[in-house]
Amino acid sequence: MSLLEQLNQDMKQAMKNKEKDKLAVIRMVKAALQNEAIKSSHAELSNEEELTVLSRELKQRKDSLLEFKNADRLDLVEKTQAEIDILVDYMPEQLSEEEVSEIVKQTILDVNATSKADMGKVMGALMPKVKGKADGSLVNKLVLQQLS
Template identity: 75%
Template sequence: MSLLERLNSDMKQAMKNKEKDKLTTIRMVKASLQNEAIKLGTKELSEETELTILSREVKQRKESLHEFDKAGRQDLVDKLRAELAIVELYLPKQLSEEELSEIVKETISEVGAKSKADMGKVMAAIMPKVKGKADGSLVNKFVQQHLS
């Protein structure tokens, strides 16, 4: 089942169950996917593109969450946390820290990185491997740790 089909199915279920917040969030994600398809001029998006869009949606919500938290807007923080939980349901299973650390070590040895100067090469090689499965800032942190 494609992501769009899952979203449509879950949207119908949310309507039946009168889950207004879930319905709104699913509609926003679906709109993002459709807007990207229109922008690219295609009927269907590749799985990789869908992952990129979902990751973007998660990142936007996390950034907004941080800003609202700093501003003391607990009502918006709670709303965004609920949205984030819903969007994350559509992402692939996230890698554990141990799994991510192992992938970082393997990639560093593949690339032949020795110091922090090679950070760009390592990040360029590792990000396609963990796309949608790990947060970029966490990957960055692990790469820095292993290169120092």
């Protein structure tokens, strides 16, 4: 089942259960997917493109959550955390830090990277492998650790 089909099904269920917050998040994701489809002029997005949109929406919420915590806006922190929890349900299972570390080590060996100057080469080869399955900042941190 595609992400869009899953969202439609969950949207109907959220309407029946009168879950306003979940319904709002699902509608927001659907709108983002439709906007991306229009922008890329495809009738339908590939699974990878859907995952990219979903990852972007999740990252925006996480960034907002950090800002709200810094501003001591507990009302917005709770709302944003609830949105994040809903979005995480649609993401593929996340890799553990150890799994990401192993993938980083293998990729560094594959591209023969030896210093921080090779960071771009490593990240370019690595990100398609972990797209949507690991946080980019964690991947970046692990690559820097391995290259230094």
